[in-house]
Amino acid sequence: MASSVTPQLNILPDAPALHWFTAPLDVDPVLGLALAMLIAVVVANALHRLLRLPRLVSHMLVGALASPPALGLLQRTDLDLWKPLIDLAIAVLVFELGSRLRPRWLLDNRWLALSCMLEALFAAAAAGTALVAMGAPLAAAVLAAAVAASTSPIIVIASVHDLRPRGQVSERLMMMCAMNSVLAMLAIKVWPLLGLAGQGTLVNDTWRWASSALFVFCGSFLLGLAGGWVLDWASRLSRHPASLSVLQLSLVMLSATLASYWALSPLLTLLIAGVTARSLMGQRLTVETGLGSAGAALTVLLFVCMGLLFTIDGWLQLWPWVLVLIGARFAGKALAVALLAWPSGLGWRQALALALALQPMSSLAVLLVLADFGWSSQLPGADATLLQALLVAGTLMQLSGPLWVQFALQRVAGECPKEPSHATG
Amino acid sequence: MPLDDFTTSAPLTMGVELELQLLDTLDLDLTPRAEDLLRLLQRHSGAWDVKPEITRSMIEIGTSVHRAHAPLRDELHDLCQQLSRGARKLNLCIGGGGTHPFQHWSEQQIFPSDRFHYISELYGYLAKQFTVFGQHVHIGVPSGDDALWLLHALSRYVPHFIALSASSPYVQGEDTGFHSARLNSVFAFPLAGRAPFVLGWDDFGLYFDKMTATGVVQSMKDFYWDIRPKPEFGTIELRVCDTPLTVDKAAALACYLQSLCRYLREERPFEPEEDDYMVYTFNRFQACRFGLDGEVVNPKTHERVKLRDDIMRTLARVAEHALDLQATAATDHIRDSLFGGNDASWLRECRRGGMSMPALVEASSARWMM
Numbered sequence: 001m002a003s004s005v006t007p008q009l010n011i012l013p014d015a016p017a018l019h020w021f022t023a024p025l026d027v028d029p030v031l032g033l034a035l036a037m038l039i040a041v042v043v044a045n046a047l048h049r050l051l052r053l054p055r056l057v058s059h060m061l062v063g064a065l066a067s068p069p070a071l072g073l074l075q076r077t078d079l080d081l082w083k084p085l086i087d088l089a090i091a092v093l094v095f096e097l098g099s100r101l102r103p104r105w106l107l108d109n110r111w112l113a114l115s116c117m118l119e120a121l122f123a124a125a126a127a128g129t130a131l132v133a134m135g136a137p138l139a140a141a142v143l144a145a146a147v148a149a150s151t152s153p154i155i156v157i158a159s160v161h162d163l164r165p166r167g168q169v170s171e172r173l174m175m176m177c178a179m180n181s182v183l184a185m186l187a188i189k190v191w192p193l194l195g196l197a198g199q200g201t202l203v204n205d206t207w208r209w210a211s212s213a214l215f216v217f218c219g220s221f222l223l224g225l226a227g228g229w230v231l232d233w234a235s236r237l238s239r240h241p242a243s244l245s246v247l248q249l250s251l252v253m254l255s256a257t258l259a260s261y262w263a264l265s266p267l268l269t270l271l272i273a274g275v276t277a278r279s280l281m282g283q284r285l286t287v288e289t290g291l292g293s294a295g296a297a298l299t300v301l302l303f304v305c306m307g308l309l310f311t312i313d314g315w316l317q318l319w320p321w322v323l324v325l326i327g328a329r330f331a332g333k334a335l336a337v338a339l340l341a342w343p344s345g346l347g348w349r350q351a352l353a354l355a356l357a358l359q360p361m362s363s364l365a366v367l368l369v370l371a372d373f374g375w376s377s378q379l380p381g382a383d384a385t386l387l388q389a390l391l392v393a394g395t396l397m398q399l400s401g402p403l404w405v406q407f408a409l410q411r412v413a414g415e416c417p418k419e420p421s422h423a424t425g
Numbered sequence: 426m427p428l429d430d431f432t433t434s435a436p437l438t439m440g441v442e443l444e445l446q447l448l449d450t451l452d453l454d455l456t457p458r459a460e461d462l463l464r465l466l467q468r469h470s471g472a473w474d475v476k477p478e479i480t481r482s483m484i485e486i487g488t489s490v491h492r493a494h495a496p497l498r499d500e501l502h503d504l505c506q507q508l509s510r511g512a513r514k515l516n517l518c519i520g521g522g523g524t525h526p527f528q529h530w531s532e533q534q535i536f537p538s539d540r541f542h543y544i545s546e547l548y549g550y551l552a553k554q555f556t557v558f559g560q561h562v563h564i565g566v567p568s569g570d571d572a573l574w575l576l577h578a579l580s581r582y583v584p585h586f587i588a589l590s591a592s593s594p595y596v597q598g599e600d601t602g603f604h605s606a607r608l609n610s611v612f613a614f615p616l617a618g619r620a621p622f623v624l625g626w627d628d629f630g631l632y633f634d635k636m637t638a639t640g641v642v643q644s645m646k647d648f649y650w651d652i653r654p655k656p657e658f659g660t661i662e663l664r665v666c667d668t669p670l671t672v673d674k675a676a677a678l679a680c681y682l683q684s685l686c687r688y689l690r691e692e693r694p695f696e697p698e699e700d701d702y703m704v705y706t707f708n709r710f711q712a713c714r715f716g717l718d719g720e721v722v723n724p725k726t727h728e729r730v731k732l733r734d735d736i737m738r739t740l741a742r743v744a745e746h747a748l749d750l751q752a753t754a755a756t757d758h759i760r761d762s763l764f765g766g767n768d769a770s771w772l773r774e775c776r777r778g779g780m781s782m783p784a785l786v787e788a789s790s791a792r793w794m795m
Contacts, residue, residue, distance in 0.1 A: 102450055108513035166449065166456050171516050283453065283783040345465050345514050417532060 029078035036066045036073065036304050037297070054402035056158055056303050061399070063307020079305055089302035091256040091270050092249070092295060093157045098224075098274020099285055100157075100174055111344035112172065119336035119358065120180035124149040124187070126332030130324045131386065140383030143191050144390045148329040150184035151177040152362035153267075154306075155401040158299055163406060167415035168346060169353045173405075176358060178271055184362070185267050189213045220259060220268035227255040227269065228276025235284060244286065251277075310395040314388050321389035326361075326397060333358045353413035360401025361394050428633040428645075431569030431626055434490075434659030437687055437750070438565035441497065441679045442487045443668050444478055444558040445508075445793075446525050448518040453786040455528040455556065457481035458517055459536060465511045473504045479541050480533040480556045482525075490565070493751040494680040501672040502795065509794040520790035521675075522768070523558055523593025523607035523667025527782040530554045530597070540646075551614065557607040558668040560590060562679045563660035564686050569626025571690075572654045576620060576661045577697035578689045579682075580705060583651055583665055584712035584721050585739065588732045589759060590666035590678055591716050592768030598782060604716030604769040607667050608709075616642065617649040618706075622699040629654070651709075665709075670768045670792045673758065680755030684747040685739065691746070700724060716767050733763050 044058035066073035079086070106113040128145030132138060156177045160170060193209045231251045235244055252270065259269040277285050315322070334355035341351035397404075410416045449456040459481045466475050472489035486504055491497040512519045533553045535545045545552040566572040591604035603609070611617050623629045636642045645653065651665045663682055669675050688694070704722040711719030717733040740756055747756045766774075768789075775785050 100451055102516060105450075105513075105516045108516075112514075167458060168461050168515060283781050283787060345461065345511075347461075347464060350461075 029074065029081060032066070032074045032078070033082065033301070033304065036062055037300050040300055040304050054159065054406050055162060056155065056402040057399065059300055059303035060307035060310070063304035064310045064399070065307075066304070067308045067310065069311070069313070074308055076308060079308060082301075082305065085298070086302055086305050087256060087260075087266070088253060089298035090154060091252045091266060092298060093154050093302075094267060094270040095248070095252045095255075095274040095277075097153050097157045097174060097178055098271035099278045100160075101178055101271075101275050101278070103275055103279075105175065109344055111340050112175070115172075115336060115340040115344050116176050116179040117183075118340065119176055119333045120149040120183045122332035122336040123180075123329045124184075124332070126328040126335075127325055130328035131321070134321065134324060136321075136386050137383050139191075140386040143188070144325060144386055146184050146187035146191060147390055147394070148325060148332075148361065149187065150181045150362040151358045152360040152398060152401055153177050153181050154302065154362070155360040155398065156357075156405065158303070159402050159405040159409075161299075162402070163409055163416045165409045165413070165415035166417075167350075167409075167413060169350050169357060169413040170409055170415050172346070172354055173357045173409075176354075180358075181362060182265075182268050182271065185265050186213060186217065189216055189265075216263070216265050217268065219262060220264040220266075221272055223255060223259055223262070223264060224269045224272025224274075225276050227251055227273035228278075228280060230254075231273070231277045231285075232280040235281060244284075248277075248286075306398060310399065311388075311391050312395055313392070314385075315392055318385070318389040318392055321386065322393045322396065325389065325393045329361070330355070330359060350413055353408040353415075356412060357405050357408035359397060359404040361397035427637075428630045429656040431572065431654070431656040432659035433567050434565035435492075436565055436567055436571075436690070437683055438490045438492055439497065439679050439683050440488050440490050440563040440658075440660070441501065441675055442485055442561040442563070443521070443672075443675055444483055444485050444560075445668065446520040446522065446558055446790075447482050447484065447512075448520055448525075448786060448790055450516050450518055453518065453783040453790070455482035455525050455533065456517065457534045458515060459484050461515050462508075462511055462517065465514065466507065469507050469511075471500065471503050471507060473500060475508070477536045477538065477541075479536060479544060479552060481536050482528070482533060483536075483556060483558065494676060494755045495751065497679060498673060498676040501676050505672045505793070506795045512794070518787070518790040519794055520786060521558070521592065521668045521670045521793045522772070522789055523591070523605055524596050524610075525556070525558075526595035526772075526785060527598040528556065530556060548614065551610075554610050554613070557593065557610045559607065559611075559664060560666035560668050560675055560678065562663045562666070562682050563655060563658060564663070564683060565658075565660050567659075569629065569654065569656065570624070572656075572659075572661050573620075573624050573626065573629060574697065575686060575689060576652045576654060577622060577624065577701070578695070579652055579661075579663070579685070580619065580697065580701055581708075581724065582685060582739065583663075583705070584708045584719065584732055585736050586663060586678065586682065587665050587667075587709065587712035588716045588719060589681075589736070589762060589767060590669055590674070591713070592667040592670055592772065594769040594772055595782070595785075600773070600776070603714050604767060605667050605713045608665065608713050611649055611664075614649045616647055618651065619702060620648070620650045620653060622697075622702065624697070667768070670771070670789050672793070674762070674768070677755040677758035677762075680747070680750070680752035681740075681743075681759045684743040684750055684752050684756060687746040687750060688743045694742075695725065698724075716769055717763060736763060 040059045040062035043062055044055035047053040047058050048055050065071055068075060124145040127148035128141045131141040131144055156173055190209050190213050193206060231247060234247050238247065251273065255269050255273050256266045259266040337351050337355045341348065346354065447456055447458050447462065459477050462484060463475060463477060474487040476485050478485045486508065488497060488500050508519055530553045533556045535541050535552060566575055587605050587608065593605050593607040594600055594603060596606045621632055623632055642648065645656065652661055652663050655662045666678055669678065701724045704724050708721040711721055712732060719732045720729050721732055721735060722729055740760055744756065747753050772785060772789065775788055780788065
């Protein structure tokens with residue numbers, strides 16, 4: 001885009017103002033992303049007013065339009081520079097998700113605990129079985145199944161911000177989303193074992209990978225506990241209300257960085273930190289992170305970047321795989337939710353809403369175990385075709401994710417307050 | 426619709442209704458989950474009843490009919506346990522208190538039923554502002570005439586129940602300065618206040634017919650009086666109490682009323698008169714505003730006396746009747762609360778200790794849940 005404009009501007013090479021004008025069109029990654037964010041906000045509000053389209057969808061669409069396959073305003077490799085900030089945006093949202101959970105609920109309602117486990121397992125089993133039946137290699141199918149088990153915590157929590165629902169479905173959605181993301185993360189951690197099946201070193205490797213997974217689980221758990229405890233302790237020392245959001249942000253950055261540094265799971269660490277902070281601080285912990293406009297900007301940045309990473313390459317060849325993956329995943333989650341709806345205290349309509357709201361798919365479990373956004377290079381042994389099908393399915397279910405959640409919580413469950421007619425977003 | 430015949434019921438039997446708050450465990454605001462909890466409690470094992478109220482963040486529970494304090498308290502404990510278990514299963518808290526301290530009325534949702542939609546359309550925003558929580562006590566009476574006599578005789582004691590049960594000092598995030606601000610919401614309704622001074626059931630029937638002919642009322646439910654006859658139950662219903670923060674207090678209030686009714690019926694210390702109502706709204710205001718420290722005026726002697734002292738004297742007068750009714754534990758509870766302060770005082774004490782509003786709701790919910 002930049003090269004097509006520059007020759008025309010060279011017609012007047014001595015004009016200083018136009019020299020100044022040419023600079024931004026060189027599309028510096030920082031300026032390009034800032035421009036994309038600005039457009040995303042304006043477009044999102046307009047489409048929300050006109051079509052009630054969730055703002056998050058518009059943010060992702062603008063990101064997708066700026067990506068190389070579309071307008072090419074930004075390159076995907078540009079995002080590697082932004083990864084710390086994107087990680088922070090994710091970390092803030094995951095910490096908030098943790099702070100909204102009350103683990104005691106799983107003891108008060110054992111059927112709910114079982115339901116949380118089963119919906120992840122059924123979705124994974126359904127997706128994996130369907131892919132193997134279509135001829136996919138077992139190892140690759142298991143990886144796809146692990147990813148299919150999870151629901152995107154980012155889309156869920158950002159949608160909760162947007163819709164402000166109150167009710168059983170939204171609370172169960174957050175609980176299940178946290179549980180299935182952790183299960184998916186653990187599954188991906190031990191997934192390489194499958195690639196070693198049949199090799200002579202399997203026993204030794206099994207021990208190595210199992211101990212590694214245990215280290216990751218326990219280490220993340222302890223680090224999260226420590227993070228929550230430190231936030232409680234620091235907030236008691238610094239009683240000024242305005243300082244709490246700064247403390248929260250610092251704690252989130254510290255926990256996420258340490259988790260990465262020690263090769264732990266930032267996802268689990270931040271969830272546990274949020275849960276611990278909530279149980280220790282109670283009402284002293286603000287529900288949302290209180291980052292105000294900075295937090296909102298981080299969320300827009302995150303969703304624009306998610307859009308930039310979207311891919312539908314190979315859709316024409318891969319669509320049967322993609323549809324089977326999405327369909328099997330839906331069936332697995334819906335079946336588990338429906339089976340345990342009544343004993344766990346959920347009505348049928350609410351069960352339907354929950355099954356729909358669980359559909360936004362997540363690549364987060366994978367992204368958080370990687371150093372950059374180059375999936376395939378970091379998952380050696382994964383079948384490239386199936387991985388691409390997984391990415392396309394992820395693209396579709398992330399882009400449509402806010403729509404699923406909005407439809408489920410607003411229309412089916414009726415848990416969202418009516419928006420005032422003058423809403424401007 | 427004509428007035429129902431008055432059903433005969435055993436004198437001095439009693440039943441309690443409590444309107445309760447459904448609270449979000451995260452931010453302790455009211456949460457519209459009545460349908461979920463009602464569905465879960467469909468198969469509860471008690472003789473008590475649970476039903477919806479005007480907004481989706483409320484439920485109402487009603488005990489079975491009782492004669493004595495201990496079984497009433499036991500049933501309230503059972504109800505409280507089952508309700509708490511159900512609430513925890515749904516990630517909810519349940520709380521007492523006459524108002525929720527910081528809920529916003531405009532965020533409340535009308536419960537989907539014909540009756541509540543009718544009220545909502547008739548009263549507009551008042552219906553949502555009616556998200557307040559009261560305790561109603563029914564006392565059995567053998568006839569309509571007895572009901573009306575007792576209803577008017579009790580009018581002098583209405584401030585006792587307001588002050589003792591007061592638990593609604595905070596509204597929309599502010600300290601109102603009142604001990605019971607709930608009754609200000611009730612008073613906004615056009616048919617609130619006191620019943621007309623009519624002592625015969627036939628005369629009351631004529632009054633009711635005239636009112637229905639105007640189209641202003643359709644049934645007895647449309648009267649929001651402080652005490653009203655309930656012909657289908659064969660009771661009078663005292664409606665001025667805030668929902669207390671504990672079920673023990675709720676049982677004690679009911680039995681104090683039962684003892685007082687026995688005292689009035691058996692000793693007939695005075696005959697009710699229309700003039701009793703000259704000071705009624707003043708005394709009522711004093712109880713709402715100042716609680717147990719309010720001053721009330723005796724309509725006969727014109728003597729001014731602190732409510733706390735008036736209740737002490739009344740407790741002494743009803744002591745024998747409480748003994749006969751096996752309600753001394755209840756009257757002892759009432760006596761203790763005269764010195765310990767009402768629930769509104771407890772809530773203010775917590776706030777003075779630095780509790781935030783959500784933490785205050787959490788603490789009061791912890792007192793209610795078992």
